[in-house]
Amino acid sequence: MxxxxxxxxxxxxxxxxxxxxxxxxxxxxxxxxxxVLNDTVDVMELILVLGKEKLEAMIGRGGENKMACGEFEKGRT
Structure with a gap:
């Protein structure tokens, strides 16, 4: 993984x-x-897709982990 x-x-x-x-x-x-998922996503796009509350919840969950989750798909090195 x-x-x-x-x-x-x-x-x-x-x-x-x-x-x-x-x-x-x-x-x-x-x-x-x-x-389309690019390396950089504008916050307004995420607000349109998710809504403000869901985006805030996603941000609240935190950032990078040492080990990737089960959704890992190789994209960058």
Missing amino acids: GRCDSCRYYVTVKGQTASRRLCVAGVKAYRSGSR
Whole structure:
């Protein structure tokens, strides 16, 4: 199993004043391929897809883990 930082779902979420790394493996639109997942995702796109409350909950869960979760898909090295 890999690490979060090499998973395709661990992306940079860019806000107006700051950016942070976040796992978006739980976002169905990215997992299904209905939305293109780039290395950087605008926070407004996530608000449109998830809603503000779900995005805040996702941010609250934290960031990178030493061992990737069961949703790991190789994306970056």
